Amino acid sequence: MTSNLANEPARVAAMFRKMLVIRAFEEAAGENFFVGHVRGSVHQYIGEESIAVGICENLRDDDYLTSNHRGHGHSIAKGADPRAMMLELFGKVGGTSDGKGGSMHIADFSVGMLGANGVIADGCTISVGAAQAVKLLGQDRIVVNFIGDGGINRGPFMEALNWAKVYELPVLFVCENNQIAATTTTRLVTAGEGIAKRAESFDVPAVTIDGNDLFTVDGTAARVISEIRNGSGPQLIQAMTYRLRGHFAHDDAGYREAGEAEAALAHEPIRRTEAWLLENGLSQDELDGMRDEVTAEIAGYVEDAKQADWPDPSLAFTDVQDVGAPAIPGVAS
Amino acid sequence: MSEMTYAQAARLGLQEEMRRDPTVWALGEDLGYEGGMAGQYSDLQAEFGDNRIVDTPISESTIMGAAVGAALAGTRPIAELRFSDFAMCAVDELVNQAAKARYMFGGQARVPMVARMPIGIRGGIAAQHSQSPEAWYTHVPGLVVVTPGTPAENRGLLKAAIRCDDPVVYMEHKGLWGMTGEVDESDQSEIPLGTARTVRDGRDITIVSWAAQVGVASEAAEVLAGEGVVAEVVDLRTLWPWDRETVMASVAKTGKLLVVHEAVRVGGFGGEVAAEVAEELGVPVARLGGERIPIPFSIPLEEAYKIKADRIVARVKEMLA
Ligand SMILES: Cc1ncc(C[n+]2csc(CCOP(=O)(O)OP(=O)(O)O)c2C)c(N)n1
Numbered sequence: 001m002t003s004n005l006a007n008e009p010a011r012v013a014a015m016f017r018k019m020l021v022i023r024a025f026e027e028a029a030g031e032n033f034f035v036g037h038v039r040g041s042v043h044q045y046i047g048e049e050s051i052a053v054g055i056c057e058n059l060r061d062d063d064y065l066t067s068n069h070r071g072h073g074h075s076i077a078k079g080a081d082p083r084a085m086m087l088e089l090f091g092k093v094g095g096t097s098d099g100k101g102g103s104m105h106i107a108d109f110s111v112g113m114l115g116a117n118g119v120i121a122d123g124c125t126i127s128v129g130a131a132q133a134v135k136l137l138g139q140d141r142i143v144v145n146f147i148g149d150g151g152i153n154r155g156p157f158m159e160a161l162n163w164a165k166v167y168e169l170p171v172l173f174v175c176e177n178n179q180i181a182a183t184t185t186t187r188l189v190t191a192g193e194g195i196a197k198r199a200e201s202f203d204v205p206a207v208t209i210d211g212n213d214l215f216t217v218d219g220t221a222a223r224v225i226s227e228i229r230n231g232s233g234p235q236l237i238q239a240m241t242y243r244l245r246g247h248f249a250h251d252d253a254g255y256r257e258a259g260e261a262e263a264a265l266a267h268e269p270i271r272r273t274e275a276w277l278l279e280n281g282l283s284q285d286e287l288d289g290m291r292d293e294v295t296a297e298i299a300g301y302v303e304d305a306k307q308a309d310w311p312d313p314s315l316a317f318t319d320v321q322d323v324g325a326p327a328i329p330g331v332a333s
Numbered sequence: 334m335s336e337m338t339y340a341q342a343a344r345l346g347l348q349e350e351m352r353r354d355p356t357v358w359a360l361g362e363d364l365g366y367e368g369g370m371a372g373q374y375s376d377l378q379a380e381f382g383d384n385r386i387v388d389t390p391i392s393e394s395t396i397m398g399a400a401v402g403a404a405l406a407g408t409r410p411i412a413e414l415r416f417s418d419f420a421m422c423a424v425d426e427l428v429n430q431a432a433k434a435r436y437m438f439g440g441q442a443r444v445p446m447v448a449r450m451p452i453g454i455r456g457g458i459a460a461q462h463s464q465s466p467e468a469w470y471t472h473v474p475g476l477v478v479v480t481p482g483t484p485a486e487n488r489g490l491l492k493a494a495i496r497c498d499d500p501v502v503y504m505e506h507k508g509l510w511g512m513t514g515e516v517d518e519s520d521q522s523e524i525p526l527g528t529a530r531t532v533r534d535g536r537d538i539t540i541v542s543w544a545a546q547v548g549v550a551s552e553a554a555e556v557l558a559g560e561g562v563v564a565e566v567v568d569l570r571t572l573w574p575w576d577r578e579t580v581m582a583s584v585a586k587t588g589k590l591l592v593v594h595e596a597v598r599v600g601g602f603g604g605e606v607a608a609e610v611a612e613e614l615g616v617p618v619a620r621l622g623g624e625r626i627p628i629p630f631s632i633p634l635e636e637a638y639k640i641k642a643d644r645i646v647a648r649v650k651e652m653l654a
Contacts, residue, residue, distance in 0.1 A: 039456055039632070040456070040457030040462075040630065041462075091457070091630055091631030091632055091633075091634075092631070098631075099629070099630055099631030100459075100460075100629045100631065101630055102457060102459045102630030104458075104459060104461065105459060105460065105461070105630070117461075118418070118459070118461030118462055119418070119419065119422065150390075150391045151391060153390035153391050153392045154391050154392055154393065154394075154422070155394055181362075181391060182362065182363045182367065183363045183366045183367040184366070184388055189388065189389065189390035190390065255366045310631065310632065310633045311633060312633070313636065313637035314637075315634060316624075316626060316629050316633075316634035316635075316638055317624060317637075320625070320626050320627070326625050329637075
């Protein structure tokens, strides 16, 4: 798949910068997890940045996106504010959900980001529903669902593929195949050829690409998204990639073969994109400057998050529901 | 006697039962290498092989459904769902199949399976990883519901659950994985299902609780003791069947009942216990449970959800006033 990117170093540089933001965000999330500022689970997207950026760069703000537990990269790529996301990870006021959701439930509806999800594959069926709504409302939006290779063994993935095809819905399934699900090698628990073949068995066109190659992701996304917007019905992109870190920040990934992660570094997307930029007119100084800028930007968000206020406990009782909502302590009902 | 954690004790109980009965086996995600989310399966695959500690795809419906099938076909499976929240992906298999097979098929079938689904707040894992839905399953005829509260009980009750011919919903509390306690390894007996444990003797009021909330109730009882109020604390341990005899005898003695649980108060199992006690003994009863909100992520919000010892102390004082 060729990309029109080659003609546009400035566009590549902008996408590269976004990848750097995701990388720096994830590094900071991990570091702050270890020192106790970020609680719970932090699933880092390190090594997969080109997929979210390559796909989302071809979406409009009003297109929808559903995500999974590893959703920080998807959210940033779709346009969510990384500062608000960092505040959310710290559980502070000003977070994307004012601290109610945390890492696994980042959402920004203002940019069509309908939510990361703690339950594997539940985003598949939600995408189908969002696409039904798009159809009902006569819109030309599309819905992108990010799912991992492990998630394809849950029923909702199969049900969603079938449904999306039966009703020719504008859904793009993007399976990020990092080949492992938590500590389990996906191939060992997946029958048949897997993801793309499953989609094809429902007559959903599927393409398998090198997800760590920003140009391929961008080019494929440009074509597929335009086809879906023009009524092709659902399609699937299987983006091959590698999870450079453990399943979550506190997983040392001891189940890996020795040297595996080190070998994968050669193929990781930031290095590859950087190499291209160097060959296409950007200087090392410019790239280093960009990196420093991004690092400082994220460090600033971490500082903001440390300084920010904790939410008032009464916030725990708001936004539950309209009818029959709980009383808010200290507030007369 | 050895000191071990709640997770280690469960591992021991499972290992003993697997050694005793070759038809006992477990299926779930990440049981082999990882050994379960708290090490409660660690190294068991090495001992028993991957036919008995089965690493599954991320396919909750089939984890539960397969356990039903395997139980109908002569084995004793333990379906590991990791979080009671994910078990909701397989409620149909549990409620419509496991719970009803024996009855619908006129007693031809037994479903000796354990659906293991940890509950509760562990700290910062928010709305889809912290729920305590134990009351849901008490409502379903055919199911047994167990909520172990200490290491020794997590061994003894797991043994009982595995030996039981009914489907048992076995709900460990995630906040207790690291709790340590004495376990008598020489004693291979099970803790009978449906028996409560009196954690603390008292005379002024009975506080009934289960799982991690028992510790909080005991803390409250300690504070009350300092103020001259002697509360009896009862850990129900099994919610269905629950130990009416122990609870009724305790409340008959103290004359008042407070049920405390981490789960949402509305529709919680505390309502059932309180109503039964009120109907039978006609004494004052009260409940404390979570507000009807999803579990929030941020520390002060999560703390606002919890029922702390001071709330229990205050409620007890109100009841005694
Ligand atoms: C229904 C459900 N089952 C199990 C889990 C626990 N879990 C969280 S992430 C994960 C592995 C997911 O692997 P994959 O879909 O390949 O995504 P990746 O983590 O590799 O990005 C598992 C088993 C869950 N969150 N939801």
